[in-house]
Amino acid sequence: MPHSVRAFSISADAIAAERERVDDDLSRMDVSRVIAPDEVELPDPGPDDVRLRVLAVSAEHNVDHAALADTVNIAQIRGGKIYPGNSAVGEVVEVGDRVTRFAPGDIVITHCNGEPDEYGYPLRIWAYDQPESIGWYAEQAVLGEWQLIPAPLDCGLNLWEIAALPLRAPTAYHLWRRAHGIFRLKVPREQLATLNVLGFGGGVSELFLMLALAEGHRAFFCSGSPERRAALEKHGATPIDQREFNRFASRDDLRAFGKQVKKLTGGVGMHLVCDMLRGPVFAAGIQAAAREGVNVSAGWQLEKNLSYDSAGASVKQLTLDHLHLETITGCRSATALYGSIFRPTIHKEIYAFEDLPRAMHEMYLNTQTGIPIIRVAADMPEAVSPLLG
Numbered sequence: 175m176p177h178s179v180r181a182f183s184i185s186a187d188a189i190a191a192e193r194e195r196v197d198d199d200l201s202r203m204d205v206s207r208v209i210a211p212d213e214v215e216l217p218d219p220g221p222d223d224v225r226l227r228v229l230a231v232s233a234e235h236n237v238d239h240a241a242l243a244d245t246v247n248i249a250q251i252r253g254g255k256i257y258p259g260n261s262a263v264g265e266v267v268e269v270g271d272r273v274t275r276f277a278p279g280d281i282v283i284t285h286c287n288g289e290p291d292e293y294g295y296p297l298r299i300w301a302y303d304q305p306e307s308i309g310w311y312a313e314q315a316v317l318g319e320w321q322l323i324p325a326p327l328d329c330g331l332n333l334w335e336i337a338a339l340p341l342r343a344p345t346a347y348h349l350w351r352r353a354h355g356i357f358r359l360k361v362p363r364e365q366l367a368t369l370n371v372l373g374f375g376g377g378v379s380e381l382f383l384m385l386a387l388a389e390g391h392r393a394f395f396c397s398g399s400p401e402r403r404a405a406l407e408k409h410g411a412t413p414i415d416q417r418e419f420n421r422f423a424s425r426d427d428l429r430a431f432g433k434q435v436k437k438l439t440g441g442v443g444m445h446l447v448c449d450m451l452r453g454p455v456f457a458a459g460i461q462a463a464a465r466e467g468v469n470v471s472a473g474w475q476l477e478k479n480l481s482y483d484s485a486g487a488s489v490k491q492l493t494l495d496h497l498h499l500e501t502i503t504g505c506r507s508a509t510a511l512y513g514s515i516f517r518p519t520i521h522k523e524i525y526a527f528e529d530l531p532r533a534m535h536e537m538y539l540n541t542q543t544g545i546p547i548i549r550v551a552a553d554m555p556e557a558v559s560p561l562l563g
């Protein structure tokens with residue numbers, strides 16, 4: 175029988191009320207006033223579906239984008255309300271007749287591909303623009319078997335670290351495969367074995383740099399957060415304080431950053447740059463690029479549109495690449511790297527379910543010391559109890 179569970183929602187009305195309160199000044203918006211406790215009615219699982227008890231989720235920026243309506247007003251486009259949340263760890267509690275890969279008691283993670291194209295890339299994202307999709311910031315979820323991947327419980331990460339990765343790790347994995355693959359089309363390994371790789375602050379970039387380090391390249395992490403820089407330094411990355419360059423507010427800041435990059439790389443620059451933020455960060459990434467460099471991004475947190483000097487990029491043989499998540503097969507492959515390569519930095523507080531709106535607002539304020547995790551289930555299954563450390 176269909177039944178209701180506690181879930182969070184974002185409504186177009188709540189967005190409008192908050193935007194009116196702050197006079198459309200996004201910098202004053204309080205995301206926790208938009209993401210609201212609610213209930214959602216879940217259907218019975220169909221023959222190919224699984225019912226999941228959600229154990230833990232990570233805060234993801236696409237939810238803040240939905241609450242701010244800064245890129246598109248997705249709640250309004252989808253009829254006035256969405257139930258967000260597209261990264262989760264859960265326990266299987268019920269399976270449909272045709273489900274073969276999972277059984278009750280299994281611990282699983284999700285991917286957020288809402289509908290793959292013919293090559294496995296997402297046409298739409300679950301709990302964002304996929305019509306009718308209900309997200310996983312909820313006590314339970316009903317979803318297709320195809321949306322689940324077994325959780326690698328013996329990978330050496332704790333439950334919160336595993337919960338940080340279902341969306342960010344596949345994205346970093348794909349960014350790495352694309353950036354490295356494109357560069358190798360231009361400069362083969364026989365000519366240059368070790369690359370300079372730059373990532374700007376954020377969970378995805380951190381994971382991108384872990385892949386670079388694992389393959390023996392030099393990694394540079396440019397972030398405004400001392401805690402996150404220190405965490406990446408422990409992995410072997412060279413830290414660069416983004417605030418020393420005023421987050422690239424002026425041409426002088428950009429020039430000073432370019433000079434610092436040259437100094438750190440013996441005059442060469444960065445062969446691969448993971449941006450994710452765009453806005454002023456984009457110009458800094460271009461400034462930092464080595465000849466034949468590749469600049470990749472799957473994010474547009476600070477700005478959707480770009481402008482650049484095409485002639486300058488051509489002369490320098492630069493490549494800009496844009497992408498959106500991994501293929502479903504790639505998501506499974508990225509999961510195999512949990513613990514061995516992906517060792518995420520977690521924010522110091524594990525938020526209670528009730529505090530999810532505050533977690534989302536603190537993410538917006540950029541005050542967290544790592545990836546924010548929300549514990550959804552009060553009682554955890556035996557299978558994960560050794561991982562609660």
Ligand SMILES: NC(=O)c1ccc[n+]([C@@H]2O[C@H](COP(=O)([O-])OP(=O)(O)OC[C@H]3O[C@@H](n4cnc5c(N)ncnc54)[C@H](OP(=O)(O)O)[C@@H]3O)[C@@H](O)[C@H]2O)c1
Nearest residue numbers: 235236345375376377378397398399472473475498499540
């Ligand atoms: N399309 C996809 O496949 C995909 C997947 C995942 C994420 N994304 C998008 O990519 C973006 C980053 O995601 P994430 O999960 O890596 O982020 P995250 O872990 O939440 O980190 C965001 C980072 O943004 C930086 N930041 C905040 N305000 C800034 C500013 N004014 N100037 C420069 N940097 C600033 C902060 O770095 P500091 O340390 O410098 O403060 C912070 O660490 C988001 O927009 C997200 O929606 C896209």
